[in-house]
Amino acid sequence: MSAYAVGLLSNLQFGPDIVTYLQRIDATLTPYGGAFLVHGTRAEVKEGVFDGDCIIISFPAMEQARAWYESPAYAELIPLRAQHAQSTVFLLDGVAEPNYRAESLLAKLGVKA
Template identity: 40%
Template sequence: MAAYLIADVNVTDHNAFEEYRREVPATEARYGGRYLGRGGATKVLEGDWEPHRLVIVEFPDMTSLMAWYDSPEYARLRAIRERCATTRIIALEGVALPG
């Protein structure tokens, strides 16, 4: 069953973040990750949420998502992101659709 990484990223150092943005897709792809949304325009429909840079990545399953997140190749990039952005990230397990 698919799993989704959903992140709200507030970039505080755009120059430093560029390396992360450029290199992270290849690490996600190795674990079956693919972007469903990445930094596009947002429109709040309800509530007081003020999203920054939203990212949604689909993985084949939660095991693949967590294997990527805990991987050595992502650890270096995660450290870069943590220095140049504040981020809220969740992992969401999908649902099996009938049919």
Template identity: 40%
Template sequence: MTAYAIAHLKTPVPHPDVLEYMERIQATLDPFHGRFLVHGPQVDVREGDWPGTVVVIEFPDLATAGNWYDSPAYQRILPLRTDHIDGVAVLVEGVEPDHDAAAFAASLRP
């Protein structure tokens, strides 16, 4: 099942290290078939407070996403971003194409 790396970058800044990170990240994604779906747009906040921006990267599955994040190539460049941008990153599994929210809600009822 498709999985996603999602980062909420709360304090994005164009620091030289961050720009180097951006220049190098694709080479770490390619071996894991990762591709950007969302990359730092202006965010239209409709509920709550959301400082900063968001990044979403798609992977074939959760194991592959984890292998990318843990890879030596990615770990080498990660501090270029984390030393300068406060944020949160998660890996999550997607849903099946026929996902039904009502059926999921019914499965959660006692």
């Protein structure tokens, strides 16, 4: 099952550290099968408030996502980003079924339809 790393960044202070971060992050993803799905784009907010950048990186499975985030190569880069932006970063599993439907959650929760 695919997994995703999601980063929500606001108040980014672009400078030499961010340039270095961007130049080096791709190499940290390669060993874990990570690939950018969304990077450096502003959301078209329809509900709530979010004024920042959203990054979504896909991985083959949660094991690879965790291994990437916890890798020494990526650990070196975290301060370059974290010292220059307010960040929320999280990992999450994708849905397991190729034709997943929202109502599938009801059975998982034991709710009778």
